[in-house]
Amino acid sequence: MVLDTIDHVTLSRLVAANAVSSAHIIGQAGGWGIVIKYGVTERALAAKRGSMRIFRKFETLVAYLKTMGVFKYEVDATGFDPAALKNTHRAEIASARMTATHDAAAYDKWFREQVQAAIEDPRSSISNEEVTAHFAARRKEIEQRINSSR
Template sequence: MKQRRAPVATQNLDHANLSKMAESGRVHATHIVGQPGGWAVQVCVNDQEHILTAQRSGGVRLFKKFETLVAYLQGLGIDHFEVDTTDYDPLTVKTYQRPDRAAALRQAHEAAAYENWFAAQVEASLQDPSPVIDHEEARRHFAARRAALKSRPH
């Protein structure tokens, strides 16, 4: 038995607008359409097909994992949908790594480690039982040492 293929979407729809439409009950039908690389979402609103787009790129939003897509739709209150696997190829779905995020996390961890080290150094300094010398006394002490060094024969 051949599955009905979802119609081609004519309008783009971002998350904010889809959320509003789902909340107001204007979504009449939802189709999950397999694509090379993942799953796309098409919804029917007022007899027009809309496709969910990514907010940053404006391109079709693809979900790599079907479970993530189902959770996303359930979060919007959409729990009935048709699935079209015609163009889905699990071999083209690849997870991708974001080296920019890895670098940012590494920097955040390094910064946190430095902050901890610095706080420990400050605390150790505050707890140090050595006598404290005020600024003027330190200036006089080092001025005397400089004078002694200058007066030495070369």
């Protein structure tokens, strides 16, 4: 079941406007998620990257809801998997993010070097007018061949 998400700021505004009709805490592999219902719309609380925010500890989620002003909620622990908590290490996740960051930085450095090398290339460049004229002549030649074969 894929739900649309709601961010922290929007949730706080809905709570302030007394528009939240219910909150459902849903057990997930690796922690707990929250689905907020306002009107006929249900939205999962989003993490910074847009996916559903997962709280590793139930107590942390309850404290978050209390600070938001949500004091009543339903809990569905059907999908909760305590073994998944032990398999997900923050260090591994942080390491993967750091690796991705370094890979992106290395690619950025390589790309900038390529651009700089192209800028410093001593060979003469071709003007836009020359290229446009060249391809216009080629198009005309191809059109003539097509028209002569008809």
